[in-house]
Amino acid sequence: MAKVKMALIGCGGMGTRHLYGVRELVQSPFNNIELVALCDIRRENVELAATEVEELLGSKPATFTDVGAMAKAIPDLEMVDVVTDPSVHHTVVCQALDLGLHVLVEKPLAITVKACHLMMEAAKRNDRLLSVAENYRRDPSARLIRHLIDKGVIGTPYMGMLHSVRPGRDIFITPWRHLIDKGGPLIDMGVHFTDLIRYQLGDIKEVYGDARLIEPVRQKQESIGDHYTFYQQRHKAMDQEVPATAEDSSLAVFKMESGATVSWIVNIGGHGSAGAQLILGDKGCIEGWGNRGGSTQLKVAGQEDVQYEQLLAEYKDFSLEPLAEYFFPQRSSLGDKAVDWKIIALEQYELAEAILNGRQLEVDGAEGLKDVAAVYAICESARAGRTVTMAEVENAEVYDYQAQIDEALGIS
Ligand SMILES: NC(=O)c1ccc[n+]([C@@H]2O[C@H](COP(=O)([O-])OP(=O)(O)OC[C@H]3O[C@@H](n4cnc5c(N)ncnc54)[C@H](O)[C@@H]3O)[C@@H](O)[C@H]2O)c1
CATH class of the missing domain: 3.30.360.10 (Dihydrodipicolinate Reductase; domain 2)
Incomplete structure (x- = not known):
């Protein structure tokens, strides 16, 4: 079966769990990915994850602290699984999309609605897939x-x-x-x-x-x-x-x-x-x-x-x-101790299937944006003192609450 070369970006808590997800998929008869690299801005995190992969899969993948350097070193890399903290989802994901990579990103799609739009625009301009890991x-x-x-x-x-x-x-x-x-x-x-x-x-x-x-x-x-x-x-x-x-x-x-x-x-x-x-x-x-x-x-x-x-x-x-x-x-x-990993494997499998065989993504950028906007609608409504429509939150027309976040992170 054809396999998509994949890298994990963000080797923290959930990133580690995504590695267990890779093991579930790789050991199944449905495997359609090959984990070729790990990337984290913190050298100690990426090295610890590499040791974890060696125990899980038998060999260490290449390790990087920079996404651009990783893409250059592995020209046939096709997909990245982004598991960084949400405040940098938009920077990491837009960079990956601009490098021509397909992206699976952990929830929430992004830190604000405007950051979600930036990622959807990057996916569109590069004609790449953007999938959101909404596991429940x-x-x-x-x-x-x-x-x-x-x-x-x-x-x-x-x-x-x-x-x-x-x-x-x-x-x-x-x-x-x-x-x-x-x-x-x-x-x-x-x-x-x-x-x-x-x-x-x-x-x-x-x-x-x-x-x-x-x-x-x-x-x-x-x-x-x-x-x-x-x-x-x-x-x-x-x-x-x-x-x-x-x-x-x-x-x-x-x-x-x-x-x-x-x-x-x-x-x-x-x-x-x-x-x-x-x-x-x-x-x-x-x-x-x-x-x-x-x-x-x-x-x-x-x-x-x-x-x-x-x-x-x-x-x-x-x-x-x-x-x-x-x-x-x-x-x-119920009672399945590997449920977390198996669901992550389903998410990784789906994007690889979409790349290989055109499978439809279940939670794409548009869906991920709606999930983020619905939570911020609560904060925007509290700030505005009135009921807000999802249309005005999704289009960033009601935005007072999130403006402070965008300002702090330089999102425009
Ligand atoms: N679906 C779930 O059940 C679930 C559970 C936990 C976390 N999450 C999600 O996973 C994501 C990560 O959460 P976490 O708890 O693992 O956070 P974490 O802080 O444990 O790990 C984040 C990692 O990203 C790295 N990082 C930060 N900026 C980076 C960059 N620019 N490039 C590369 N690496 C970078 C950090 O060094 C760290 O190792 C979040 O989006 C969170 O919401 C989802």
């Missing part, structure tokens, strides 16, 4: 929920609830996740959720929102669960306290193009905890929007809840794409 929707649970909605199992969806309230003042994974011009916690977690809402219920029309910063100082956790060497080393080196400048708490009402409404509360900080995820239809209700390693159940008033396995047994026409069937033969990822 690729989990079998998200696919099953979408299948049930499409079949009309819950009738017409009229309301939804996505409440994820997580208390505390711990540093949320990395210090940069608390800085407004690096990509705060709301954009970091929020795009997962806006992508799921749009995947299940279609596009958003209008947003009314409130966003606040409740924890201005974040503290290092005593220990972290992640076993990856990179995460452990970084945790050791982390400052005890970091200042937070990005909002950590948000409430919104989304009015969907379909007429349905969705209630949103996403807090990563503060006090109290809650989690509620429901999609309400006039014939039934689905619990959950889909999640990595997730589940779902169907609720109909007056009847026993229908659990995941029963849903699979009842809706036998539900299936996954061939590589996902290979990864998740039970059509479920």
Whole structure:
């Protein structure tokens, strides 16, 4: 099978996990990529990743600290997987596209809506593919929920609830996740959720929102669960306290193009905890929007809840794409410790298939932009003190909140 030569750019926490994704794909009968190089501006990060690749795949790829030098040294490089922090997605991705490379970029597509537009323009002018790694929707649970909605199992969806309230003042994974011009916690977690809402219920029309910063100082956790060497080393080196400048708490009402409404509360900080995820239809209700390693159940008033396995047994026409069937033969990822890596492999595989065989991208630049814009619509609405339309946020006509980020990063 033909293989696309690929390089990873950004060898931090998620970059390391993308290397495990490569291993899942390479070891499958569907493999269509060859990892030829790694790149990170920090020499120690790229070297640690190279050691990781040697353990995972048996040999070390070439290492670089500069994207241009990498492209020059490997003229038949076709695709890059960009996993840098979001504040530089637009610079790295535009450079890669201008070098003639196809790009898979981690979510969020970019740090602001204007930065998203820069990347889409670069993809267009170079006639290259731009794909966004929005992983939650690729989990079998998200696919099953979408299948049930499409079949009309819950009738017409009229309301939804996505409440994820997580208390505390711990540093949320990395210090940069608390800085407004690096990509705060709301954009970091929020795009997962806006992508799921749009995947299940279609596009958003209008947003009314409130966003606040409740924890201005974040503290290092005593220990972290992640076993990856990179995460452990970084945790050791982390400052005890970091200042937070990005909002950590948000409430919104989304009015969907379909007429349905969705209630949103996403807090990563503060006090109290809650989690509620429901999609309400006039014939039934689905619990959950889909999640990595997730589940779902169907609720109909007056009847026993229908659990995941029963849903699979009842809706036998539900299936996954061939590589996902290979990864998740039970059509479920519940309890699968490799689910994170397998979904990343699906993302890498899809772009390589698009390059080799013209496969359609599921989350391209236009889709990724909508996910970013929907989160910023909450902040823009809070700033403007009124409901905002997605059209005015996507076209950067309502932009007061993001203007400060663009100014800090020199985006115009
Ligand atoms: N889909 C998910 O579930 C998920 C989970 C975690 C992170 N992410 C996303 O992955 C991305 C990276 O997050 P992370 O937690 O790995 O961050 P990180 O800080 O751990 O790693 C970022 C890496 O990028 C490198 N880098 C920065 N600028 C660079 C440049 N110009 N060129 C090359 N390398 C550069 C840094 O040195 C670092 O090694 C973010 O977009 C984040 O939102 C997604």
